[in-house]
Amino acid sequence: MAARDLLRVRDLSTRFFTGEGQINAVESVDFDVREGEVFGIVGESGSGKSVTAFSLLDLVESPGQITSGELWYRDEDLAAEFREQRPEAVDGEFVDLRRTSERVRRSLRGPSFSMVFQDPMSSFNPTLTVGEQIAEAVEVQRRASTNPRSTRSRTQGYGLGRMLAGMVLPDSGYVDEDSEAQAVKLLEEVGIPDPAERYDAYPHQFSGGMLQRAMVAQALAGEPDLLVADEPTTALDVTIQAQILNLLDDLQAETGMSIVLITHNLGVIARMCDRVGVMYAGEIVERGTLEEVFEQSVHPYTEGLLGSIPDLDDPAPRLQPIEGSVPNLLDAEMEDRCYFADRCPKAMEKCLDKPPEIECEGEHAAKCVLAETEYHDSRRLPEDYFEEVADD
Amino acid sequence: MISPRTLRNLRSELRRSALAKLGVTLVVGIFLMAVFAPVLAPHDPTDQNLNDSQLPPLGFSTTENRTTSEFVDGEVTIVEEEVTVNATAEHPLGTDSLGRDVLSRTIYGARTSLLVGVIGALLAVLVGVTYGLVAGYYSGRVDDGLMRAADVMLAFPSLVLAIALIGLWGRAAIRIPDPFVAAGITPGMPPDIVLPGTVVLVVALVNWGWFARVARGEALSLRSQEYVTAARSMGAGDAFIIRTHVFPNSVTPILVLATIQVAAIILLESALSFLGFSGATLSWGFDIAQGRQYLSSSWWIATMPGIAIVLAVVGINLVGDWLRDALDPGIEQGEGGV
Amino acid sequence: MTETLLSVSDLEKHYVDGASLTDRLLGVEPDRVRAVDGVSFEVQRGETLGLVGESGCGKSTTGETLLRLREPTGGTAAFDGEDVFELSGPELATFRRRAGIVFQDPFSSLDPRLTAREIIAEPLVVNDVGTAAERDERAAELIERVGLSTGQLDRYPNEFSGGQRQRIGIARALALEPEFVVCDEPVSALDVSVQAQILNLLDDLQDEFDLTYLFIAHDLSVVRHISDRVAVMYLGEIVERGPVETIFEDPAHPYTEALLRSVPRADPSEHGRRVDALPGDVPSPRDRAACFRAVEDHPYWDSDPLAHADAD
């Protein structure tokens, strides 16, 4: 039985408007996330992985802006609610979140979507205990479910008196006992020993791995359908990484949630993901099942990436790196051609005319002219082609 | 030593920010005023003319009631008449109680203020930065000892400390011959620039601690940079490392602080002059003190140098902000995705 | 025929932590962190010794201490027969010319205010080698050798990408024609595609200049790729060392085994492979007592750490 889609991302573009110019951080990205699967996004630094994640949760902040795209999220209740009001935003059980209001999107954060960040240290407030922060997340979710479409946290308007009281009596009853108990339970679920004691510890008293677990606990507070994990193990040692990956596995099996796992580590992708998207220069250049992408890769970048990592079990005498370096994504410097062309060992004249189309074969899609053309070595650009161009 | 990149940043920040433009204009204006004072000033600022005392600035002609007693036919009659005191173009900003030209005095005052500010700040930089770099670079006990001393310095209120030191050392004035007068370009002008020597020393002494602190902080973080370790791995000595790596990389915050300190020192100098501790008789602070008694009748005597101080201090601070904004992002730190 | 270039024995480096002035005045006993706690190994001329371990296990401290960039607490490091820790004056200067270092962070390892030319020529300036013109020539030669162009010599570090900066750092380390180079995680801050470029470069340079490397890394795949022999560090100690195939194919120490097990391979067959992960955290040498507890609780802890060392 094919699992149903939970989220369909279509033509998503996010730009940053900075002093140096416009940065096309995410460029017309398409992908689906199924129920109960792990969808991986892999790519090098600056390829737009994190910005994609933030865009999914509508967390892009100025000077960034989602400039186009549709985010179809499956939610029957929401679809029913909008069918009358905004028929164009509804397609069967799917609702295009981009065409709903900010308030709706915010209310979905927690119970529908939540996120785990790369750097656990800077994601917790150092002045509150880890337990309090998790309990607060639980509390926010509980209040939101009794009064849907309104969420509040301690930082949002709570009246002057309340604020003053809060300053004098730090925990004056904002978080009630149920939430506290729930937080302890969550800590236990993510494998933190002595959760009741650990509840009262501050972030700096946790190790990196423990804090990452705590962050997962916080993200689980609203029992989300989709967990977006942005490099959840990059800051960790391999042995701890293995623990966290096991944990994500277990949690997924238990809750049936979907995970979007973002990482630059192809090993983590192989270990965790059912389907994968490879990002380069803001685009998903290849996408498909794990086997399709790893074993039948079409896009030269995917091939290059796989060829450039040393194999733990087989010491190849020489690595096959991709020459050159990752481009910056300034709009002014992006030419109207395949963005990978100047590093691509197979680049042809044809690649320079216009950006290649996405070619699909079933699930497997690649944004490269090779996906439809037979490749002959003779058509390749001369090796120093781009140097000559650059010298002009 | 300024790289083209730095210049580029300075220029683009200047183009972007109206406040930076204002600051630079003010500072350049005051600087030119100080340098070319003898040429710009319409009168000798020390020339007294009691007949023309307390003339108002242009556009502020005043009328005042004057009572005169007349002796007519053996009788004394008291005549009360309204006299108009006309502003004259000769003294566009009016004159003070001794009939000296306020404009000329304000122009000349810029010299004292800027000289004290710049020389004082330079001295403070010299002492403070050396001290702070050594403390920060060696860190540990050296740092503990040195910085405790600097903290003690900073713990005194600067004005009180300054007054105490001047009381101790007296008010030495250094006379530097004015090049314009010496060259015969502006004959009738005062022949010397009077620099209140003690004040310069004192303001440097009162302020070096700030520089020591900033330099120390910079050195402390720079010493653990890998390029410093790299230099040591090639066998570079401490002096070489401080000179080539630590100092150049701490220049930006020091420069920004120095700019702001020039303004602070100008204020301090004015305060000292105002209180009569400076020894300089051609200074904005001194003129404010002089004009204070006439505030009700001749407000301009104290107000004009007051405005000059405000403009100078604001201008210099704006320049400091400009430098900070332009130089800080010059070296962006990047993070690599592993 | 192998010849030992560097022989480290019982190297110790302890840090004294948190000794502020007030602590000293109050007589508070400062914490002692045993970052490196009795490490011994040998590096043969022309080989690459990989030093691998998790964060905080003392890899970098080992590298920097044996280059005399930090003062050792105890032990010896004989470089070509002479104890590095006893050197001073001109002998130390000679040692510094014979041993170089490449750092992890391509951003903090280059002075942002110097141009590539100045950075590469710095070791020559420090050691007073050649005239200004000769140094320029050497900088040009080196920058080309590491795969950049002479046209980039007058650029500042922030105008280069991470990989390019790392190349400049390598050129600097090679300026004095060293025999021995400590590579302290030289690729771990780089993108995967660029990492392979640098690894190949290091390989080529080793052949060309007969370099001996001490290659410090936490990435086991990289260590396997580049090393001839490997030492595995844990908590300031070396728990296992030996030829690279032995360590990777037949690890003797349970910790090495656990490390190898934990690395996810970039292969679809890896999907869903559950790792019997090491329990607990990576202990910090800061909290020695807790570490020992952790280690003793460790299911495999009865094996003698060095029992299988140097099986070659």
Ligand SMILES: Nc1ncnc2c1ncn2[C@@H]1O[C@H](COP(=O)(O)OP(=O)(O)OP(=O)(O)O)[C@@H](O)[C@H]1O
């Ligand atoms: N707040 C911001 N302002 C300006 N540009 C930004 C901002 N955040 C991200 N960018 C730009 O967007 C692009 C994509 O960044 P993103 O953080 O998504 O990369 P990433 O793939 O997550 O990389 P990494 O592996 O380093 O985390 C980059 O060029 C980056 O410079």
Ligand code: SF4
């Ligand atoms: S489109 Fe052309 S240049 Fe781009 S990846 Fe494919 S072959 Fe290479």
Ligand SMILES: [Mg+2]
């Ligand atoms: Mg990211």
